Amino acid sequence: MCKKCMLLLFLATISLATYAQERPNIIVFLVDDMGWMDNTVPFSGKKQGFNFIYHTPNMERLAAKGMIFTDAYATPVCTPSRLSLLTGMNAAHHGVTNWTSPRKNQPTDNADSMFLPANWRYNGITTGKPDRTSFAATTYPQLLKDNGYFTVHAGKAHWGPMGTTGANPRNLGYVINISGHAAGHPQSYLSEEFYGNKPGKNSAQSVPDLEEYYNTGTFLTEALTLEALKALEFPVNQQQPFYLNLAHYAVHAPIQGDDRYLQKYIDAGMDIREAKYATLLEGMDKSLGDVMDFLEQHHIEKNTVIIFMSDNGGLSLSSQRGGAAHTQNLPLRAGKGSVYEGGTREPMIVAWPGQVAAGTVTHQPVIIEDFFPTILEMAGITGYKTLQTVDGISFMPILKKPGFKDDTRTFVWHFPNKWIPRDGPGINYCSAIRQGDWKLVLHLRDGRRELYNLKQDIGETNDLSKLNKEKTDELYKLLVTKLKVWNAPMPVLKSTGKPLILN
Amino acid sequence: MCKKCMLLLFLATISLATYAQERPNIIVFLVDDMGWMDNTVPFSGKKQGFNFIYHTPNMERLAAKGMIFTDAYATPVCTPSRLSLLTGMNAAHHGVTNWTSPRKNQPTDNADSMFLPANWRYNGITTGKPDRTSFAATTYPQLLKDNGYFTVHAGKAHWGPMGTTGANPRNLGYVINISGHAAGHPQSYLSEEFYGNKPGKNSAQSVPDLEEYYNTGTFLTEALTLEALKALEFPVNQQQPFYLNLAHYAVHAPIQGDDRYLQKYIDAGMDIREAKYATLLEGMDKSLGDVMDFLEQHHIEKNTVIIFMSDNGGLSLSSQRGGAAHTQNLPLRAGKGSVYEGGTREPMIVAWPGQVAAGTVTHQPVIIEDFFPTILEMAGITGYKTLQTVDGISFMPILKKPGFKDDTRTFVWHFPNKWIPRDGPGINYCSAIRQGDWKLVLHLRDGRRELYNLKQDIGETNDLSKLNKEKTDELYKLLVTKLKVWNAPMPVLKSTGKPLILN
Structure with missing residues (x-):
């Protein structure tokens, strides 16, 4: 063979091999109901409070390899976040503003004296023709799959009710689905209870596929991890890029103890509910470590992105958690269900060897719908078409430069629903907007507005709306404009039978 | 670029493309409990009896494209057949001679006055360390997967109980599992009954994943077909070869009517149970047609093998079927559970455009364990290592030459178990062997032997053992030798507490 030929063939081979390697594997490690402080990583800038109680060494291990996001956001409850992740749309835009029932046509709002339920899309996402109860959108796993990614979902899905296409992750771009279905929590974490499948004892929350x-003593978090990693063996062996959505049911209620870890928390004198909660966290962290170990064992850790995230703030209702209500996310105010920071700010970490500098911290806010364009950019997929207008913005510039700053961008939360029977702090019928360090909270019942400077007052204790009417008005207008553009669902006034109008 | 280089690159490209195309896709379309006569294909040489009652146009369509096997065998009940398929071992060899309970450590034998249960492997296959209740073996889907095949299981698995690795098809070589688990039948075929998952109504037979x-009116057979074909989209788009194990729960009990087809059978005056059974068959046949349509729509029908098979003879117990007991498989004797032909002879068809001549018929016997080496040969996989000694023999030579004849090979059935409370014809504690046209039936209770010439007497009505003692002895010795070599499970005599010994 002539030298030119050899070189040509050599280059062709290299080029193919490089192409195969260039596309990174991507893992979103999504925890359920995990608060910003529910770990040992100093997201608040220093270790404090619960940071000293829990054991999450693998989150620290991940943080040491990548970037901590101190101001990462989701929505106040789960389905809206999960669908914003899946579609890149803000919850006020896709319209699934509350959690979806596993049963079709059943809004989950509590009854209220002032409002009828908003016209939100309580049947979630559909791959068919949407009606006023559902919406259609192109998902990023579908785009990944169409571009050759082997896509795996394991754990909680909660994208649509039984009897709809949204109930099946395999309709939404996933090649493999393990235990994902219509339900938003597990009936049980325990193998002895068949994860809720004991004959005659099942419910819509029974976890399938395990x-x-x-009866093997395998906690649900562990079983999902084993199954998720098993699913990666084929693409790893075939040198196909993979996307893994490891969406743990933990640490959502029922708060059951993981016996592998329980005793030390009891010995430390913790409230039994809090001790069990700590074991849910530690089991989740062990899963993260197992994933990292798997990547190392298969020598693919350098070409794999891990994005750690939670879907809403930590649960802070005293019925299920120990301690005084709404103290569990301190220094943040309130918890799950709230538009205050305790309900929306999340522990987020991104590690990508060679692409993201290790041990870095960013304070630039990001929000759950930003994952959509970011993940596609990571995969090198461009020029894609979507049914929906994507609201999210890629955070790749932040990953490249932790000091990246954009104080002009607005972040919107909208919860025109009634999550719990009695209103809590920022819980039920609230909206909010952040721009730079400023945050406005709007109470939909009475139009009351609060203004906070998060840089000076992360706990949202000092309402500046009276002192700074200009900023209050400015943010209010920005919020109302966004909600109108998105045709956001609004609570319906019982007095008029018409949706609330913001002026 | 020089002409030589261009040619070289061109050849390299062609070679890669050819390699990708050369490996055929393979589909095993496995029906449950379907008898030899439960269709409109003239397996007996002419249309007769039930051939005129049922509607299976797609089986005829498949037969017209390929080869009919008139003498294809499985075992008398399901799990043994399914594990012989998976491992290439005769049931007497792998030791799972009866159906496995979905519950661990629970032999399914009925109580008997003479025998205690045989030492059969009632915990099925394991990927861990086998004990006396289970066995380990390399599966062909694992070998296919290791060689780049995208392997999909949909439907009934029934390879091992809950709490064991055999309960999970993804441990046994399948990349994707849809609705396969520990159970051997569906709690319900009906979407209105959630396929058995209605809250508080579940059992070990509730079908997962759907x-x-x-509540969409989708019959189980249809749902499985839709999901199986959905699973093929990724490998088809990626131009990866696939293997699909579409193992329908149909036509196993509960015999529920498929409303799409029921009325015409009722109008024809059929017994309601038989009318419902006919709808299970027609729905299964529709699925086969959908699979064939899918292949054509994706232009891969020419590079895809379809093997149609059932796992045991048609159910012939009068408690669940219409008509007199054990008449449902006529002209064959008896039915499911029996070592007579009605219990073991199956409707088998193989179509492979360009490789198997269309519209051909073979009378050479084959047995379910032959699928293992055949499928691997079809996939071009050679020199593979297995934990077990494979008993099956590839039937590729038959596919190449329908007239292929080997009268020396022996075929063995061994059922040292008690399937039903009262013995039926060839049902409970029976073994059998076939060589050429001769077949010996051995009753383990009393050592009684029967000899039949299947060519002259397909219905096994004329026992020739007294007339031809030489052939009887010869076959008996062959049978006993096989069972000893395989260390086959034997029923345990209550009188001595020891396994029955054949001399």
């Missing part, structure tokens, strides 16, 4: 582990 | 179809 019969192998029944 | 929430999307709840």
